[in-house]
Amino acid sequence: MTGGATDTVARPLLELTGITKRYGDLLANDDVSLRVAPGEVVAMLGENGAGKSTLMKVVYGLVRPDAGTVAVDGRPLDISSPKDAMGAGIGMVTQEFSLVETMTVTDNVALSGTGLGRVDRAETRRRVVEAMERVGVSLDPDRLVGSLSIGERQRVEIVKALFHDCRVVILDEPTAVLTPQDVRALFETVRRLRAAGLGILVVSHKLREVAEISDRVVVLRRGRLVGDRVTATVRDEELAALMMGGSTDEVAAATATPAGEPSELEAAVGMGDPEPVQPAGAGPTTGEPVLLLTGLTVSRGGRDVLSGIDLTVRAGEIVGLAGVSGNGQTELVEVLSGTLPVTSGTLEVDGQDVTSADVGRRLAAGLGRLTEDRRGSVVPQMSVEYNLVLEDLPAYTKRGLLDRKAVRAHAEAMIERFDIRARPADAVATLSGGNMQKVLLARALARRPRVLVVAQPTRGLDIGAYRYVHQQLDELRTEGAGVLLVSEDLDELRALSDRVVVLFRGEVVGEMPVAEASPDRLGVLMAGGGSS
């Protein structure tokens, strides 16, 4: 593991003391104390729901703690708004960016602290460019933020913190939405911030990232700080154990690779050598095709977003779809789901032509899907139990009336089987990302689909949920269904797929058994190096 030396004697830049926050009977933060020194990168690890977000909101003035203090440079602060936090030198880069898409990079960076009068844009622009140069970010200051990629937007947020002379930068799940290239650029920026003497707190649930970027790791579990370790000397197993609450031995046993079988946790957290990921499947299968695309072409706005896609998913295999975001994956999932019409070509599910079928008929033909937009796939204010039966209402209807008992029984069974941490009557909106994904997974799998189309199934999920989703997909394959796995996480694709198909500019530019799908080879194809 890498990581610089930690100067624990240095006066802390940021010091949290005894932060406690209670929501009803849930203790979100329980007496959390934490210090970040100048030039130090501290990682805060914890599963979803461990209390990381609440703690960050406290530091940023969005949530009032019931007890405890936040101090910068030894001065206790009264932070009641993000403006106070920024004024005190705390910059926050959240998962949901606080940017105005219709404004330029310059205006966004300078927005906070702008007075009411005339704005000297030339001067502001010069200072923004200067701030960008300090952290090695190159962006056009005149571009509208709405035209930037996710990674670029994140850089704008970092520049914003620096522009306002922040001395502590908090990055909340910074890699959750980034491509591998963007992650590398981000880490480079973080190193430069560290070299400039800033204190950095990275909130994450990905062990591999933590290992790569931090000097020190603190672990949060159920609102309590359960560990504080120097990154260079801590073992991953120990961190995983702290996060998940098992003993070290237990986790070590769970992650030890049994002969011939790959460990999914290993793939998930990058504990072992990340390179030789073995295919989990049994190699090429000869099952009958459950999903068959022939010459599938989709035009949107006069442009082919998908052109001439030929793709087969057979029973009992997982086909991974790789590609840099924006090369047609989203459209492919939409067209399979039935929310985007086919322009030409055909689409068959389990031998039935569903090219022009509506969503209901596709589901009936045996298609299941889990799109990347989790929140858009549920009715947030509706309860877990009703969301679970939403795609299958006729089966829960008696003489035109909803059979509440059956709905409840189904929900209880699903909650049990999929380990959903919620009660049947809870609104889905109140669930964590991981639990929401479990609800969607339960809904899709309860119908026993012949083929499941999943997109970014583990994005933003913690290790526990990550491993769980992978297990479910693996089981589905074992049971003889086909899976089309769309993911930007190459480790995930290589860990689960039997075959990998690469999409570039709406075309299939490569297809290979997973054994041949090295990251280098995929990278070249994803960048368009395989097309003529």
Add this chain to the structure above:
Amino acid sequence: MSINLLALIGAMLTIATPLVWAGIGELITERSGVLNLSIEGTMYLGAFIGFLAAARSGSPWVGLLAAVVSGVVAGALMAFFVVTLGLNQHVSGLGLTLLLIAICEFTFRLLYAGDRPTLDDKFTVLFRGTEVLAQHWLTYVGFLVLAPVTWWVLRSTGLGMRLHAVGESFEAADVAGISVTATRYVALMVGSALMAIGGAFLTLAVLGSFTLDIVSGRGWVCIALVIFARWRVWPAVLGALIFAGMDALQLQLAITSAFDAVPGELMLALPYLAVIAALAIGGRTVRYPGSYLKAYRRA
């Protein structure tokens, strides 16, 4: 057939004036993400209060001042509903319009019981005797001061940036330390004051009197203009001119013998048909401000 072009242009500028004042007022409130459907009522209030104060004091200036104050109050009331209480913007705006018009009508009937009162002193026309330039000072200020100043404020000042940020993404504005509540209150109060001036123009400058159908849908036209203009000042002014041009044209055609065969009602509908056509053509691809119609509550 004889259409006097200069007279047409002169009439167009006069007719466009209340639309420019109220339209820019609406544009400002909508930039903050609030659809202010109380515009029709606020214009009516400005027209009535302006008239009342001018009638009682004998000075149109006092009338105008009173109209501005009434507009600010109406804007604050709308802000209380949709910002402080977070109520639905459509319902609050329509409700306020109905309330304001009803109060004004009621008071008017109470005070003037069927009379048709006129002001002793109303605003006079500048450059009298010319066909195009013979306009009220409110017309000159509207086109030559209000529009360019608003354009500049929206584009080049911190105030404009705040309005933009709040209207597009109030979460981002909040994180940047911009008070969503204060910004929206100010936008609604200033915007409503401009709407009230637009209404007062009708009583204090054009008519020198008050009638119950004084505003007759001009507020709704402004709502359409702002969408047609996509929340930009100059296209809104242009839209107001086009609408007013159609209106001036139908007024002229109505007294032109060659058009006797065309029903007057059809002529009257002409400018409104133009609004519908403009929205149908240009309004379909409109991208609304990000926090349009939404009340802000910290998560």
